[in-house]
Amino acid sequence: DFATLTEQMPPRRLVELINRYMTVIVSVIVKHGGVVTRFGGDSILAVFGTPLNPMSDHADRAVGTALEMRRALAAFNQEQTVARLPTLESGIGIASGLVIAGNVGGKERIEYTVMGDAANLASRLEDMTKESGFPILVSDETYQALNEVPDMSARSLAGVEIKGKRDRVTVHALSD
Secondary structure: OHHHHHHHOOHHHHHHHHHHHHHHHHHHHHHOOOEEEEEEOOEEEEEOOOOOOOOOOHHHHHHHHHHHHHHHHHHHHHHHHHOOOOOOOOOEEEOOOOOEEEEEEOOOOEEEEEEOHHHHHHHHHHHHHHHHOOOEEEEHHHHHHOOOOOOOEEEEEEEEOOOOOOOOEEEEEEEO
8 A cells, every 4th residue: 555655644754664664674685695676666676596696595585585574574563553653564476487687777877687577477476465365475486496495384376367477377375
């Protein structure tokens, strides 16, 4: 409900809220070896296993990060509640696969980012968390790449239709 918050909160207070939230979440991402490549309003794009942060255990780190992000959000919201400030919700989409990673832009502005099917799928999965009721959705490729399954509950959702994908996919819904 970020759009609702933008209508209800004065801009300065909204920026303060988002910056406090981003500080908490980005520290979790960096702790697990992720690289934040983009902020978009209230969203974050983080990558694991690119040329900037090569790692063979990218799936474990991404899922571990997601689970810790949910715990950090719960603590953040507890502080918000005590201070009688708005609480936040988040959805997390994780996908693995080949991507194009590199600097994109023009002379005036450039950013390091990833593009490709896996990046698109992660974004679509994040969008799906809103209606699915599951806070973390993981692609089958990511789930199969996990070496260490952390303390989590996983539910397989077969035959999920994803906008922009020709074939239906299997998605794994994680609960913390």
